[in-house]
Every structure is written in C-alpha cells, then in structure tokens.
Amino acid sequence: MVNSHSEIVVNNRSYKWPDRPLVVICLDGSEPDYMALAMEQGFMPYLKKTLPQGTSTIANCVIPGFTNPNNMSIVTGTPPKVHGICGNYFYDKENDAEVMMNDPKFLCADTIFAEFAKAGAKIAVVTAKDKLRLMLGSGLQVEAGKIICISAEKADLATQQDNGIDRLLDFVGSPLPDVYSGELSEFVFAAGIKIVDKYRPDLTYLSTSDYVQHKFAPGTPAANQFYAMIDRYLAQLDAAGVTIALTADHGMNAKTDAQGNPDIIFLQTLLDNWFGENKTRVILPITDPYVVHHGALGSFATIYVEDAAILDDVLSRISTLEGVMVTLPREQGCQRFGLMESRMGDILVVSTKHKVLGTSPDRHNLSALKEPLRSHGGISEQRVPFMLNRSTTGLKEEGQLRNFDIFDAALNHVS
Numbered sequence: 001m002v003n004s005h006s007e008i009v010v011n012n013r014s015y016k017w018p019d020r021p022l023v024v025i026c027l028d029g030s031e032p033d034y035m036a037l038a039m040e041q042g043f044m045p046y047l048k049k050t051l052p053q054g055t056s057t058i059a060n061c062v063i064p065g066f067t068n069p070n071n072m073s074i075v076t077g078t079p080p081k082v083h084g085i086c087g088n089y090f091y092d093k094e095n096d097a098e099v100m101m102n103d104p105k106f107l108c109a110d111t112i113f114a115e116f117a118k119a120g121a122k123i124a125v126v127t128a129k130d131k132l133r134l135m136l137g138s139g140l141q142v143e144a145g146k147i148i149c150i151s152a153e154k155a156d157l158a159t160q161q162d163n164g165i166d167r168l169l170d171f172v173g174s175p176l177p178d179v180y181s182g183e184l185s186e187f188v189f190a191a192g193i194k195i196v197d198k199y200r201p202d203l204t205y206l207s208t209s210d211y212v213q214h215k216f217a218p219g220t221p222a223a224n225q226f227y228a229m230i231d232r233y234l235a236q237l238d239a240a241g242v243t244i245a246l247t248a249d250h251g252m253n254a255k256t257d258a259q260g261n262p263d264i265i266f267l268q269t270l271l272d273n274w275f276g277e278n279k280t281r282v283i284l285p286i287t288d289p290y291v292v293h294h295g296a297l298g299s300f301a302t303i304y305v306e307d308a309a310i311l312d313d314v315l316s317r318i319s320t321l322e323g324v325m326v327t328l329p330r331e332q333g334c335q336r337f338g339l340m341e342s343r344m345g346d347i348l349v350v351s352t353k354h355k356v357l358g359t360s361p362d363r364h365n366l367s368a369l370k371e372p373l374r375s376h377g378g379i380s381e382q383r384v385p386f387m388l389n390r391s392t393t394g395l396k397e398e399g400q401l402r403n404f405d406i407f408d409a410a411l412n413h414v415s
C-alpha cells in the first residue's frame with residue numbers, strides 16, 4: 001500500500017511524500033561555528049560548494065538543549081510539551097525515583113518515521129549511542145531491509161529480527177567503534193551511506209554523538225578533521241541522489257573560568273545551606289549513562305521544592321546568583337520553553353554562557369575530564385545550523401525557525 005501521493009499527517013503537521021530519498025542528519029553538539037570555520041579553512045569543500053545553491057540558515061533548538069529532548073523533537077516535529085521528553089533524565093515524582101528518559105514508554109507523540117512506515121515507506125534510523133535507538137524506533141515494526149533501526153554502539157549485536165539488518169560490521173566494513181570516540185559518529189555515516197546505496201530508504205535519520213564537540217572548540221585541528229570526515233560522507237550521500245537536511249540537537253560552549261577550571265554553581269549545596277537538607281531536590285536533565293565527557297554538568301536545571309512556603313524565597317535567591325540567566329516558576333518556564341509541566345520541577349534554571357549548574361561537588365566525577373569543560377543545555381547553546389543541499393522557499397525566519405522544522409523544510413519547502 002504505497003501511498004505515495006498523499007500527505008502524511010503526524011502530530012497535526014502534514015508532510016509530503018519525498019520526491020527522492022531523504023536523509024535527515026542530527027549532528028550532535030554542532031555549534032554553528034564548527035562548520036562555518038571548517039568551511040572557511042578549507043575542510044568542508046563539498047558543503048562550501050553546495051550551500052550557495054542549497055539552504056543554509058540558523059534554527060533554535062529546544063531548551064533544555066540536551067540530546068534526547070531535541071532528537072525527539074526533530075523526529076516528531078513537535079516541542080517537548082507534546083512528546084514529553086523534557087530531558088535525558090527526570091524525577092518521576094509519583095514513584096519517587098530519578099530515572100533516565102530512554103524508554104519509549106515516556107514518549108507521548110508519534111514519530112514521523114512510524115507514520116510514514118504505516119503508509120508503506122522504507123525507513124532507516126541510525127544512531128550513535130544505543131540510548132536513543134529504542135525511542136527513535138518507537139512505533140516502528142522492524143523488517144529486514146525495509147525498516148532498519150540500529151546504533152553504532154551496539155552494531156555488533158544487530159539482528160534481522162531486532163534491527164532489520166545483521167552482520168552489520170561486515171556490511172559497513174568497519175570495526176566496532178568505542179562509545180567515547182569520534183569513530184562512533186563516523187560509523188553512523190559509514191552505515192548510512194551503505195544503507196542508502198543498498199536499500200534506498202525513503203527516509204533515513206542519522207544521529208551522531210557530541211564526543212568531539214565536548215572536547216574540541218570550533219576551528220581547532222581535531223574539530224576540523226572531524227568535520228572534514230563528515231564532509232566526505234555528505235558528498236557521497238549527495239552523489240547517491242538524496243536530499244540532505246542537516247541540523248543539530250544543541251550547540252556547545254566552553255564552561256570554564258579564567259583559569260580554565262569548570263565554572264560550576266552547585267545548586268543543591270547552596271539550597272541545603274540556605275534551607276536545610278531534603279527541602280529541595282535539584283535535577284540535572286543532562287545526566288545520562290555517558291557522563292565521562294561532561295561530568296553531568298550543563299546549563300539547565302530544575303528544582304523540586306518540597307515545602308511550598310519556601311518557593312518564593314528559593315526563586316528569588318537563585319535568580320540573584322551570579323551566572324544564572326533565567327529563573328522561572330514551572331508554569332511560566334514550561335510556557336516559555338514549550339515543556340510538559342508534569343515532567344518539570346517547581347523551578348527552571350538556566351545558567352549563562354560559560355557557567356554550568358551542578359548539584360553538589362561529591363556528585364560530579366570530573367576525574368575523567370581531560371580537556372577544559374565544554375557543555376550545553378542553555379539559551380547560549382540554542383542556535384544550531386539548518387542546512388539542505390537543495391534550495392527551499394517559504395521557510396520561517398531565523399529566530400522563528402526550530403530544529404524540529406527540518407522534516408517540514410525537506411518534505412514541504414524544497415523548491
């Protein structure tokens with residue numbers, strides 16, 4: 001039942017059937033300067049040649065600017081208040097448990113893939129870290145060679161039954177990459193081009209990891225090499241005749257003081273000193289199973305306040321801290337950032353460009369940090385690239401455009 005001429009409606013947005021295979025790329029942590037400087041310095045010749053005839057603008061990501069909320073926004077075309085994934089991590093108040101938001105049971109919206117698959121589309125989803133695979137694949141019935149859903153991290157374990165493809169390492173021709181490496185993302189592209197060549201999916205989604213961006217600033221040799229690698233794969237994808245649409249889940253900034261040390265506001269320590277222990281609970285939605293490169297430190301936090309009588313006092317004290325950019329009560333904060341109130345604390349906090357928010361010193365292991373801290377999550381990391389290898393008409397303007405408009409741009413606005 002190939003429904004190739006009708007429009008597919010997903011979460012109240014409608015999408016045209018692709019006129020050629022579409023590859024949407026989420027380049028994790030890709031602050032716009034990474035590509036701007038790599039192009040300027042001659043490391044991305046394909047992109048530099050292509051963008052003048054294609055589309056290149058800036059979009060805003062979802063706040064909190066973390067991986068799971070943004071990937072799920074991109075693949076559902078909606079803000080977190082609709083799909084429910086407001087962090088990598090949250091406090092399940094009903095069950096009094098702090099849990100990872102990796103499970104599809106937390107997802108409240110359909111994905112664009114699932115709805116296109118129902119209409120007969122061939123789909124391939126390739127993610128770097130396995131933590132995202134199940135949520136990205138939510139609602140997809142895997143089918144050998146037709147509906148493929150894999151991660152680079154667990155590529156050695158892929159089976160026809162669970163992933164729609166097996167013997168993946170042989171197929172890609174690469175060894176299993178380390179989860180903490182740039183090769184993890186390279187594997188995503190290497191698998192992507194092989195799958196596009198062999199299976200020609202209607203929609204392909206490639207989602208990388210931000211390991212390189214957490215370590216290296218835009219324009220540095222290691223960053224440029226990484227983007228040169230990406231450029232070679234983009235050229236191959238283009239040569240395969242696909243539409244390429246590229247955005248990012250969030251940007252990235254140095255989060256250090258003048259001495260190069262992590263510049264951290266330990267919110268739980270401060271709150272415990274002011275109000276006593278167990279009066280408040282600070283949740284850092286950046287927390288995920290892979291904390292080596294950021295120590296669970298980002299620029300967004302949410303605070304649960306047990307005693308309503310102290311709420312105003314907590315708000316006013318936090319808002320006057322140096323390095324805090326925004327402090328809002330739940331309702332206002334969720335309205336401003338498009339978040340689901342039931343999954344946020346009583347107070348939302350965003351720090352300034354070079355500061356991060358922590359709980360208490362004993363709960364952040366920074367021993368594995370070898371380079372000065374770089375991280376994300378706040379308004380200062382909201383700008384992300386938004387690029388297509390084809391020209392578009394009628395896109396929203398910069399400032400209005402969101403990274404989760406990327407499928408809309410690629411399916412509805414290509415001219």
Ligand SMILES: [Zn+2]
Nearest residue numbers: 028029067249
């Ligand atoms: Zn990310």
